[in-house]
Amino acid sequence: CFCQLYGTIDECSCNIDTVDHFNNVRVYPRLKSLLLKDYFRFYKVNLKRPCPFWSDDSKCAMKDCHVQTCPPEEIPEGLKGQRRPSVSAGPSQKYSKRTNEDCETHHNDLDYLNKTISEKVQKDMQMWEAYDDATDNFCVLDENDQEAEYVDLLLNPERYTGYSGESAHRVWTSIYLENCFRPKKSFSFNSYIQSHKLNELCLEERVFYRSVSGLHASINTHLCADYLLGNGNGFALGKTKWGPNLEEFRRRFSPETTNGEGPNWLRNLYFIYLVELRALAKAAPYLEREEFYTGDESNDWDTQMAVKDLLNVIKSFGDHFDETTMFGDTEQAVKLKQEFRQHFRNITRIMDCVGCDKCRLWGKLQTNGLGTALKILFSGKFDRLIDNRSLDSLNKKEFQLQRSEIVSLINAFGRLSNSIYKLDDFRQMMR
Numbered sequence: 075c076f077c078q079l080y081g082t083i084d085e086c087s088c089n090i091d092t093v094d095h096f097n098n099v100r101v102y103p104r105l106k107s108l109l110l111k112d113y114f115r116f117y118k119v120n121l122k123r124p125c126p127f128w129s130d131d132s133k134c135a136m137k138d139c140h141v142q143t144c145p146p147e148e149i150p151e152g153l154k155g156q157r158r159p160s161v162s163a164g165p166s167q168k169y170s171k172r173t174n175e176d177c178e179t180h181h182n183d184l185d186y187l188n189k190t191i192s193e194k195v196q197k198d199m200q201m202w203e204a205y206d207d208a209t210d211n212f213c214v215l216d217e218n219d220q221e222a223e224y225v226d227l228l229l230n231p232e233r234y235t236g237y238s239g240e241s242a243h244r245v246w247t248s249i250y251l252e253n254c255f256r257p258k259k260s261f262s263f264n265s266y267i268q269s270h271k272l273n274e275l276c277l278e279e280r281v282f283y284r285s286v287s288g289l290h291a292s293i294n295t296h297l298c299a300d301y302l303l304g305n306g307n308g309f310a311l312g313k314t315k316w317g318p319n320l321e322e323f324r325r326r327f328s329p330e331t332t333n334g335e336g337p338n339w340l341r342n343l344y345f346i347y348l349v350e351l352r353a354l355a356k357a358a359p360y361l362e363r364e365e366f367y368t369g370d371e372s373n374d375w376d377t378q379m380a381v382k383d384l385l386n387v388i389k390s391f392g393d394h395f396d397e398t399t400m401f402g403d404t405e406q407a408v409k410l411k412q413e414f415r416q417h418f419r420n421i422t423r424i425m426d427c428v429g430c431d432k433c434r435l436w437g438k439l440q441t442n443g444l445g446t447a448l449k450i451l452f453s454g455k456f457d458r459l460i461d462n463r464s465l466d467s468l469n470k471k472e473f474q475l476q477r478s479e480i481v482s483l484i485n486a487f488g489r490l491s492n493s494i495y496k497l498d499d500f501r502q503m504m505r
């Protein structure tokens with residue numbers, strides 16, 4: 075079977091069959107139950123933002139592209155406030171509280187002036203905080219977007235939608251074009267895509283390409299594993315049957331139909347899995363202390379325990395992707411890192427050009443999850459956690475991830491884990 079892969083995963087120190095066993099037996103069952111929890115189930119996203127790169131795209135009208143959003147009353151109370159207030163007293167809240175207390179002793183006439191000044195300072199602080207976050211972020215987040223709405227991911231599963239043709243190809247091509255960091259002598263993107271002259275690229279560019287290709291392979295594996303097998307004739311009225319489609323899988327990944335590339339794309343799926351796994355292991359000390367606050371105490375406790383259990387399993391596997399080999403500290407390397415971040419941010423913006431809402435939802439979630447993993451690995455903010463396990467002595471704000479970053483990180487990793495699990499199903503079907 076072409077999907078029975080062997081050997082070491084490129085740029086990593088781990089074999090394919092080791093990952094298969096680790097994922098299918100230890101990680102996948104844990105993630106499957108964790109992702110049912112309320113904290114991870116509701117994702118805030120703006121699916122209405124116009125495409126910033128081209129405008130002539132028509133929206134997919136197919137029923138399977140539709141996303142059902144949640145009315146506010148169905149969202150757990152704790153999620154709407156994002157964090158328990160006592161935990162999240164960020165600088166801006168603290169500042170306004172202190173100003174109000176100070177003002178009590180002042181003459182009433184001064185109140186208006188004080189308030190105006192404090193609002194201005196507060197605004198400036200918020201602006202700088204947003205700026206600081208943006209310079210570290212590898213993605214453009216929707217969390218604070220006024221138009222963002224909550225979506226129940228369990229009611230809108232990622233699966234075959236029928237989205238294809240020019241629109242889908244334009245999005246994938248634009249995403250791969252982001253890998254062209256600098257114009258190279260005699261470098262043609264088409265030849266690179268076709269023949270994958272990866273040896274012409276530097277390590278950082280190869281990592282970028284493999285991550286995107288692994289994500290692409292994962293999305294396409296899902297649509298083959300949860301394919302529309304039929305409705306109407308032969309099925310109970312109104313019932314739709316979903317399941318694996320081996321032919322579709324073969325068409326997308328066999329060497330005969332992909333110019334020999336299919337198995338490489340599947341190998342890239344294992345690569346991105348190890349990248350996100352490493353990010354989770356690196357952020358484990360931080361995630362182990364997260365409250366996963368939804369407002370329901372017993373539910374939140376269960377979620378904390380389930381996350382700790384998953385992180386223990388992840389840590390026991392060891393690190394197989396070494397991010398410290400990337401981006402040295404020369405002036406050129408610093409510039410390359412900035413470019414890397416900017417190009418990845420562009421990919422998250424390209425998601426607003428996906429013409430099918432369901433694909434856009436899962437595309438945003440998975441690129442934001444990968445962006446969060448890259449932030450953990452490369453922003454430098456999480457490096458000290460390895461040396462200093464005591465977060466108490468550090469500035470907690472420095473390590474804060476927004477809820478949507480945590481939700482997308484764990485869900486994105488859940489999708490990769492699911493793809494590797496489904497790959498095994500396809501192997502067995504082929505046998």
Ligand code: FAD
Nearest residue numbers: 233234235236237238242245246287290291297339433437
């Ligand atoms: P495509 O998958 O569109 O690929 C285009 C070309 O890229 C291929 O011809 C090949 O040369 C190359 N290629 C393919 N795979 C890889 C890889 N892994 N690495 C490198 N190069 C590769 N459809 C659904 O049914 N459900 C979804 O949830 C869904 N989500 C999507 C999310 C996004 C962000 C996008 C852009 C598309 C999504 N689609 C989804 C559409 C789906 O990915 C395909 O684009 C579509 O099915 C058409 O497939 P295709 O065979 O024409 O090749």
